[in-house]
Amino acid sequence: MADSSDHSEDMDVDTLVAQGSELVDAILRRTPLAEIQSLIEAGAPVWYQDDEGTSPLHAAAYVEDDALVRILIDEGAVWNAVDNLHNTAGDIALSLNNEKCYTIIRDAGIRSEMLLTLLSKRASAASSPMSLILRATDTTPAGSTDAFLSTRLEYTTDEHGQDICLVKVADDEEVGVMMGWERGIMQETVRRLCLDHENLGEGLKVLNVGFGLGIIDGLFQSLPTKPSLHVIIEPHPDVLAHMRAQGWYEKPGVKILEGKWQDFVESEELLCVGGFDVVYTDTFSEDYSALHRFFEHVPDLLAGPESRFGFFNGLGATSGLHRLLFEDLHLADVGIDVEWSDVDVFEGDTDRWGKTREYFAMRTYRLPTGRMRAF
Numbered sequence: 001m002a003d004s005s006d007h008s009e010d011m012d013v014d015t016l017v018a019q020g021s022e023l024v025d026a027i028l029r030r031t032p033l034a035e036i037q038s039l040i041e042a043g044a045p046v047w048y049q050d051d052e053g054t055s056p057l058h059a060a061a062y063v064e065d066d067a068l069v070r071i072l073i074d075e076g077a078v079w080n081a082v083d084n085l086h087n088t089a090g091d092i093a094l095s096l097n098n099e100k101c102y103t104i105i106r107d108a109g110i111r112s113e114m115l116l117t118l119l120s121k122r123a124s125a126a127s128s129p130m131s132l133i134l135r136a137t138d139t140t141p142a143g144s145t146d147a148f149l150s151t152r153l154e155y156t157t158d159e160h161g162q163d164i165c166l167v168k169v170a171d172d173e174e175v176g177v178m179m180g181w182e183r184g185i186m187q188e189t190v191r192r193l194c195l196d197h198e199n200l201g202e203g204l205k206v207l208n209v210g211f212g213l214g215i216i217d218g219l220f221q222s223l224p225t226k227p228s229l230h231v232i233i234e235p236h237p238d239v240l241a242h243m244r245a246q247g248w249y250e251k252p253g254v255k256i257l258e259g260k261w262q263d264f265v266e267s268e269e270l271l272c273v274g275g276f277d278v279v280y281t282d283t284f285s286e287d288y289s290a291l292h293r294f295f296e297h298v299p300d301l302l303a304g305p306e307s308r309f310g311f312f313n314g315l316g317a318t319s320g321l322h323r324l325l326f327e328d329l330h331l332a333d334v335g336i337d338v339e340w341s342d343v344d345v346f347e348g349d350t351d352r353w354g355k356t357r358e359y360f361a362m363r364t365y366r367l368p369t370g371r372m373r374a375f
């Protein structure tokens, strides 16, 4: 008896695997929708993933079939299943610039995230499965704010003469807090956040979180009209000393808040401003959940629909595009729409990291610019 039931369970699993594999193949072969629907109706599992981690949803994203993406989501496909390269179907849609497929998957994510939040509140759970995926476990100065703030920083130059700011994370390893070659990213960020801003002529009210090399703050100061208010939040004592030595404390319109953004984000100093035209954040040693928490404050910090929000998109912290999906999703959740644009960070230089740890490995940086959604 036991033998035969075990055998039939094996049979069931084998059948499901065969059906799942047939479904993925059929989608990748662009089989007509009606036939794919018949496979699903016959019991092919939409949650199946093959040896490479490809699910029917990944396959539908690859062939850019938005009608099928919608059907699979409605049938219960797992929106955030990752393949062996750590990409979700949403990452694939995004990398193919297929906005329709991406939006359907993202919206499924928002729905399930809202449900998870509700469930976790009900169950008083400390964290949702998503925060488990995204939480960093690094306790070195690169991954722990407390360790970072009590470690000395060094301002120096790399072999190409570019400014760098380094922190030692182990006897034989240094991590760049900020590298001079990231200037191109900061330039493009400021261009997108400020240059066509309707309040530029009267001097923008700017909030920047994290000074680093001061590249973006220098660029804000070089706008055609200087900011009418330029608030910088910075906690690291060595960075603050560097700012003092460079005269940042004396610059008109500049206000330096010594501490972490967490210390000020709900304070009078920020909230009495009446809203910033531009908010930018680029911190160090914080994981994605911290950025996610910052996102939740952004609507209160911005002046209105014409205001802009930017952040350093730390691609290296998880796996490339995978993280973009969460960023987009969580910003949509707080009413901010993001536009992504590409910045080429490679510029023919193969050794831009020197001896420091690489924090993103892609040639193209996906630069986010957020705005409050108009209702």
Ligand SMILES: C[S@@+](CC[C@H](N)C(=O)[O-])C[C@H]1O[C@@H](n2cnc3c(N)ncnc32)[C@H](O)[C@@H]1O
Residues within 6 Å of the ligand: 145, 177, 178, 186, 209, 210, 211, 212, 213, 214, 215, 216, 217, 233, 234, 235, 236, 239, 259, 260, 261, 262, 282, 283, 284, 285, 286
């Ligand atoms: C990558 S650098 C910023 C680089 C800057 N965007 C530039 O253009 O040079 C990160 C900075 O964030 C600061 N930082 C780290 N944790 C922070 C926090 N919780 N709040 C504010 N700043 C923080 C670090 O001390 C460091 O100066």
